[in-house]
Amino acid sequence: xxxxxxxxxxxxxxxxxxxxxxxxxxxxxxxxxxxxxxxxxxxxxxxxxxxxxxxxxxxxxxxxxxxxxxxxxxxxxxxxxxxxxxxxxxxxxxxxxxxxxxxxxxxxxxxxxxxxxxxxxxxxxxxxxxxxxxxxxxxxxxxxxxxxxxxxxxxxxxxxxxxxxxxxxxxxxxxxxxxxxxxxxxxxxxxxxxxxxxxxxxxxxxxxxxxxxxxxxxxxxxxxxxxxxxxxxxxxxxxxxxxxxxxxxxxxxxxxxxxxxxxxxxxxxxxx
Numbered sequence: 462x463x464x465x466x467x468x469x470x471x472x473x474x475x476x477x478x479x480x481x482x483x484x485x486x487x488x489x490x491x492x493x494x495x496x497x498x499x500x501x502x503x504x505x506x507x508x509x510x511x512x513x514x515x516x517x518x519x520x521x522x523x524x525x526x527x528x529x530x531x532x533x534x535x536x537x538x539x540x541x542x543x544x545x546x547x548x549x550x551x552x553x554x555x556x557x558x559x560x561x562x563x564x565x566x567x568x569x570x571x572x573x574x575x576x577x578x579x580x581x582x583x584x585x586x587x588x589x590x591x592x593x594x595x596x597x598x599x600x601x602x603x604x605x606x607x608x609x610x611x612x613x614x615x616x617x618x619x620x621x622x623x624x625x626x627x628x629x630x631x632x633x634x635x636x637x638x639x640x641x642x643x644x645x646x647x648x649x650x651x652x653x654x655x656x657x658x659x660x661x662x663x664x665x666x667x668x669x670x671x672x673x674x675x676x677x678x679x680x681x682x683x684x685x686x687x688x689x690x691x692x693x694x695x696x697x698x699x700x701x702x703x704x705x706x707x708x709x710x711x712x713x714x715x716x717x718x719x720x721x722x723x724x725x726x727x728x729x730x731x732x733x
Contacts, residue, residue: 469497470662473511474521474648476502476687477614478696479703483540485680486669493665496658502687504594505613505646506571513573518651519662523571524644525578528723528732533652535659536711536719539667540648543707543715548632548643549576550617551583552625553609554602559628562587565608570595575645576611578722579631581731596689599623613645615689618698639725641718642707670709 470493474480481488484500491498501517509526511517515533527536549570553559567590569577574595580587593601595613602610603623611631612620620627632643648666650659673680677700688696707715726732 469499470519470654471499471501471517472519473501473503473508473517475505475508476689477505477703478684478688478699479542479708480521481684481687482673482677482680482700482704483666483670483708485683486672487665488683494661496661496665504596505574506592506594509571509573512649515651518654520649521646522649523573523575523578523646524719524722525575525726525732526573527647527649527719528726529573530649534649535652537648537650537659537663537666538711538715539663539670539709541707541711541715542645542647542703543642543711543718544703544705545636545642546632547645547702548630548635549579549611549613549645550620550627551580551609551611551629551631552599552602552620552627554605555624555626557608559609562609562628565589566606567591567609567611568593568598568601568607569611570598570613574613575722576613576631578726578731579635579643580611582725582729583629583631583634585729599625615695615699617702618695639718639721641721642714644715644718644722645703647711647719667709670704674704674709 509523512520512522512526512530562584563586569592571592598610598612599616601607635643
């Protein structure tokens with residue numbers, strides 16, 4: 462049980478290895494730049510829903526959700542998940558013929574995830590969609606309760622072992638369409654915290670990531686404490702895939718990718 466500190470900032474992120482890797486130093490110190498913290502861990506869609514309700518001061522969210530809360534929250538330059546070769550995968554069973562996705566039973570990891578936004582941009586006419594937590598999607602497909610699934614996080618490293626194959630890598634589709642890295646999720650801070658505090662939070666997250674990158678074995682106990690998949694190889698693949706230079710600082714290219722996602726989603730009527 463994480464103790465509740467009075468007058469502390471609230472920080473929320475996912476239990477996935479990339480987040481627990483990046484936030485390990487912060488979690489151990491229970492503070493960012495001398496600001497005490499109350500830390501909360503939730504799956505990505507819960508984080509997204511809570512962000513719509515403006516529950517936390519600082520939170521990991523899908524970029525799809527960020528586009529819906531950008532009036533109240535500022536995107537930080539540190540802590541993001543972008544890159545190449547890390548996009549959501551559209552998968553099906555090897556015995557299933559996915560020629561007509563408009564009629565397929567499709568499971569996705571939450572209405573507010575970037576995976577859903579990208580799927581909407583790729584297949585705007587697909588209607589038969591069900592939303593469940595990301596860790597249940599692979600079994601829904603393998604046990605034939607769904608025809609097609611959109612997988613993220615650890616599942617992308619083990620779906621082939623479960624007798625499935627990829628119909629489409631949405632990251633590759635995005636990069637072919639845009640020439641930009643795929644923006645998946647980022648850290649946002651409540652604008653009402655003010656520029657000075659937000660800058661300190663951003664610097665603290667960057668320092669935590671740099672500390673983890675410099676000593677990658679140090680965060681492992683915290684990572685294993687929360688990981689869905691405890692295999693060390695899968696954990697390492699997960700971190701290598703989702704933690705990179707964009708995590709330390711979005712930079713011009715990372716910001717351009719987020720802005721392009723906003724333009725595309727707006728032009729196609731997915732968001733207003």
